[in-house]
Amino acid sequence: MIELKNIHKSYASRDKVVEALAGVSLDIAQGEIFGIIGRSGAGKSTLIRMLNLLERPTSGSVLLHGQDITKISEAALRTLRHKIGMVFQHFNLLTSRTVLQNVAFPLRLAGMDKQARTERALALLELVGLQDHAYKYPRQLSGGQQQRVGIARALANEPELLLCDEATSALDPETTQSILNLVLDINRRFGITVVLITHSMDVIRSVCDRVAIIDNGRIAESGEVVEVFLHP
Numbered sequence: 001m002i003e004l005k006n007i008h009k010s011y012a013s014r015d016k017v018v019e020a021l022a023g024v025s026l027d028i029a030q031g032e033i034f035g036i037i038g039r040s041g042a043g044k045s046t047l048i049r050m051l052n053l054l055e056r057p058t059s060g061s062v063l064l065h066g067q068d069i070t071k072i073s074e075a076a077l078r079t080l081r082h083k084i085g086m087v088f089q090h091f092n093l094l095t096s097r098t099v100l101q102n103v104a105f106p107l108r109l110a111g112m113d114k115q116a117r118t119e120r121a122l123a124l125l126e127l128v129g130l131q132d133h134a135y136k137y138p139r140q141l142s143g144g145q146q147q148r149v150g151i152a153r154a155l156a157n158e159p160e161l162l163l164c165d166e167a168t169s170a171l172d173p174e175t176t177q178s179i180l181n182l183v184l185d186i187n188r189r190f191g192i193t194v195v196l197i198t199h200s201m202d203v204i205r206s207v208c209d210r211v212a213i214i215d216n217g218r219i220a221e222s223g224e225v226v227e228v229f230l231h232p
C-alpha cells in the first residue's frame with residue numbers, strides 16, 4: 001500500500017547537515033499493523049513526516065498504491081492527506097471545543113454540513129465508547145478518554161491509513177492496553193492499515209504484525225514481530 005524506496009532526508013542545522021534518514025526502504029501492506037521502533041533521535045518523527053506526506057524526502061521515492069507522491073503537486077498532496085489519520089502522543093485536542101466539536105472538526109474542514117457532521121461525530125464517539133461524553137470538554141476527560149477522542153477524530157474522514165505517533169506513550173500500562181485494543185479492533189473491523197511508531201517493545205509485541213527497527217536513520221532490522229524479537 002505504501003512503499004518507501006531508499007529514502008534520504010537531510011536537514012541543514014546551523015553550519016552542518018544532519019542526515020535524519022540515510023537510505024530507508026519499507027513496504028507496508030494493506031490491512032496490516034506495522035510497528036516502527038527506535039530510540040530517541042533515531043529518525044522516527046522524520047519517517048512519520050514522510051509517511052503523512054507532510055515533507056518530501058531529499059531523495060528516494062514514496063509510493064502510495066504504486067503512485068510516486070514525491071512528484072505530485074501540493075494541492076494533490078493535500079487531498080491525499082485526507083486519507084491519512086494521525087493520532088498523537090499528547091492528543092492535540094482543541095481545549096476550548098467540546099469533544100463532539102473536536103471529532104467533527106476534520107469534517108467541517110472537508111465542508112460537510114452541520115447536521116451530517118454532528119451525526120457522524122456522534123457515531124464515531126459511539127465507536128470509541130464515548131457517546132455519553134460528547135458535550136464535555138477535553139480537560140474533563142482522563143488521558144485514555146482523550147486519546148479515544150483523538151482516535152475518533154483521526155477516523156472522521158475514513159482514512160486508509162492510521163498513523164499513531166507514540167499514541168500511548170503518555171498513558172499508564174492499563175490504559176495503553178485498552179487503547180491498543182481499540183486500534184486493533186478498528187484495524188480488524190474496517191481493514192484500515194495502521195502504522196504505529198513507538199519506543200516500547202511491549203506495544204509492538206501486543207498488536208503489531210510486522211516491525212522495523214530504526215537506528216541512526218537506517219532500518220536495522222525488519223520482519224514479522226515473532227521473528228525479529230526471537231533473535232535479539
Ligand code: ADP
Binds near residue numbers: 020038042045047
Ligand atoms: P526521533 O523521532 O526518532 O526522536 P527525529 O526524526 O526527530 O528522531 O530526529 C532524527 C535526527 O534528525 C536527529 O538528529 C534530529 O536532531 C534531526 N532532525 C529532525 N528533524 C529536524 C529538523 N527539522 N531540523 C534539523 N534537524 C532535524
Ligand code: ADP
Binds near residue numbers: 124155159
Ligand atoms: P453504523 O453507522 O451502522 O453504526 P459501523 O458500526 O460500521 O456503522 O460504524 C461505526 C462508525 O464507524 C460510523 O461512524 C461509521 O461511519 C464509521 N466507519 C465505518 N467504516 C469506516 C472506515 N472504513 N473508516 C473510518 N470510519 C468508519
